[in-house]
Each structure stands twice: as C-alpha cells, then as structure tokens.
Amino acid sequence: MKTFDCDQVLSMIDDLVDEALDEHDRTSARSHLEACPSCRAEFQAATRLQAATRSLPRSTEPERDLWPGIAHRIEDRRVVRGEFERPPAVRPRRWWMAAAAAAILVVSVSLAYRAGLERGWPQTAATAPVESFYVRAAYGGPGTGLESARDQLRSSLDDRRDELSPETWSVVMENLLVIDNAIARIETAMADNPNDGRLNRQLATAYRQQINLLQRATRLPAEV
Template identity: 30%
Template structure:
C-alpha cells in the first residue's frame, strides 16, 4: 500500500467515525461526589497532597544532585550512601504517616517493601567492597525510589483520583 493510498484509507476511516461519543454510564454521580466532599475530608487530602509534593520534591532534588555532580573518588561515596539512606528513611516514614489509616490495595505490599530493603542492603554491602562505584549508588537510589513508588501506588492509586 502506497503512502497516498494509506492517507486516503485513513481519511475514509476517520470520516466514518461518529462526531461525538457518549459515555457508557452516567458520570454526574461521581462528579457530584467529588464536589460534595466535606471540608475535613478535603483538608486531609490536601495534607496528603502536601506530603506527596514534599516527597517528590526531595526525590527530584536528590536525583538532580546525583545526576549533576561528579561522584567523588574517595570514601565520600560511602558517606553519600549513608545520607541517601537516611533521607530515604525519613521520606518513607513521612509517606507512611500520611497514608496512616488508609486501606492498602494489596495485602503483600509490606513483603514487597521488605524485599526492596533486602536489595538495598545487598547494594550497600557491595558499596562497602567497591565504594567508588557510581553505578551502585544509582542502583541504591533506584531501589529507594521503587520503594516510595510502591507505597504511593498501594495507598493512593491513580484510578482513585478524579
């Protein structure tokens, strides 16, 4: 099929589509529910949103700092791993506190977090043996980010947001 034939076929198919598509169900009840939230409910969601923004800002700042700076060739890499671990623990605790009382989507999410903790411990052990390896530091940061993403997805999935 030539390019011209393809374009003609595409135009025919596009013109055959209806001009507007009606939703399969009435969407107004969901909109009314979202608009009719109580003030304390929206305040709680706003506070959760602030924690999420703070966590995202800290993560982006750390990623930018790691990406823009040259990784040191001395034992500062070990100190950087410690700082990275401390920041992650603070961020994780703040995130878990913000989701306190909210039901999780799965029952085994804590097991997944523990598995990621095990991966972080293995990377830290490898960093002790090879402290000047920037790939290991990036892997550690990625494991920490996966843990944060997991906690957020389990407690505040995107399909629940309007």
C-alpha cells in the first residue's frame, strides 16, 4: 500500500469524496485520514458540502418569474478590487464555503435560465457587469466592447430563433448556460482572490468562449 502525505491527500479529496479514485489510492488515502485529524476534518467538510450540493434541486420550474430578483442580486455581485489585509491565519480558510456559494449561485443561474428561456432567452449571470483586468484588457472593460458585443450577438441570435431547429436552439442555450455557470464560479472564486492572475485568465477565456459560441450560433445556416 502506498503512503500519502497531507498534500497528496488534500489534492485528491474531491476525487475521494466523488469515489473517483482507484482502489489502491482510495485505501491509502483512507488510511491517512484515519491517522490525520486535519485531513480528516477537510474530508468531512467536503463530504458535507457534497451532501448539501446534492440536496439542491437539479432542475426546478419556477412558480413565478424569478429573474428580476436574481438579476438584482447578480447586479450587486460585483467583484470589488482593492487591497485587503489577510485575516490572522488561525485556521485554513473554508474554501468549501466559497464552493458552496458557487453551487448555490449555479442553481440560481439555472433558475434564471429556465425563467428566461420561457420568455425566449436565458438571462444569466453573464449579463452582470464585467470587472477583471484580463477581461478589461481583452475587451475594453465594462460598458464598452465586451458587453456591447455580447448584447448585439444575443439580439442577432434572438432574431434567428425561428430559423434554427428546436434541437439546435436547445444545444446552443444549454452550452451558453454551461459557460455562464463557469463564469459564475470563477467570479465567486475571484471574490476571495481578486488579484489571482490565473482566475483572471480563466475568466477572460470563458468570456471569449461565450462570444465565440454566440458568433457561431448567429452564423449557422437556416434549418427551418
């Protein structure tokens, strides 16, 4: 049996909780958890998060149009840039909490998507203002290039809805939602780490993918 140290076990906790490890790694990791209270606590926190996430509805038909309220909350969810003093490092920050917040946001976005879809358009977190130095550099920042391009493309695509088959429309909408969820999760992470270059890069990539998909969808040949 392999022997894992704390770093190795922590790096595979997600897979351990998801039961995605092979048998040897799972046995070794569990052996480490039995002897290590710190890693065990992380594992238990991850297990609780997974249980909480699974209890969230995967697909919910809203009883009423929830979008206005969600839009208001998303609008308020701007990333605030600035210098922050790190709190005393008494214990590791519970990044699971941020992950849980992201999971809840994803569900909120999904609800918004469903609500918007009934009216013809997924209204999602990606309609929120953009605030990231990579995104600003790439697209010109909030209120300028990116948002304008996105709005124009959405409008163009909306005009073409009757030309696309329901199946194609559904694929495009579902994948825009996948990207929007990704954007929401990155932005949640950036709330804790606003100057993380990696997150900024990934956010810029996600916005590029969103624009690319919108561009492709608006250029598709008519099906109907």
